[in-house]
Amino acid sequence: MVKTIQIDESKCNGCGMCVEACHEGALALVNGKAKLVRPNFCDGMGDCLPACPQDAISFVDNDVLAQPIMAHPNMSVPGVQWPIQLALVSPISDVLKGRLVIAADCTAFKVENFNKTFVKDDPVVIGCPKLDDRARFDKLIEIFRNNPITEIDVVRMEVPCCSALTRLVRSAVEMSGKNIPIKETVIARNGTIL
Incomplete structure (x- = not known):
């Protein structure tokens, strides 16, 4: 299972602190509210969570992102997990077992x-x-x-x-x-x- 974030718009005050904290560019302010505009960019690290003063952001499981990226048998390699760089791997990733x-x-x-x-x-x-x-x-x-x-x-x-x-x-x-x-x-x- 891959973790991603979910934003409760009713709690979001549009301060944009989470957008600044997201180093992957997955978040943006849209009509005065933070939105996950690029879900495939979200690395599940949660840098945005502590940045939110309204506690409007939480982790959720994302079954779609957990699917292998490459489905063609001639292109795929074992260990399709992403990311693999220690700096980017979430310490709570479900693939780490x-x-x-x-x-x-x-x-x-x-x-x-x-x-x-x-x-x-x-x-x-x-x-x-x-x-x-x-x-x-x-x-x-x-x-x-x-x-x-x-x-x-x-x-x-x-x-x-x-x-x-x-x-x-x-x-x-x-x-x-x-x-x-x-x-x-x-x-x-x-x-x-x-």
């Missing part, structure tokens, strides 16, 4: 058939321990705490900066209070699995 693949950004570009080899039909989150803000990785604590994750597969590059990904995941699991098994796969610079 079972085995979770946490991959360094570069890995999918170095391994042939990355999706078939690692992702299959499981949820995936990607990030870069060198370039992403470390605070973003704190979101992993909430993901582990709030979702029925049964195992984690960390896929990282062999370069030294990438080893931090496994350390960040281990730390987040510990801080979540859960005991989730972690498997680490290291990819060489030439794309072979070490």
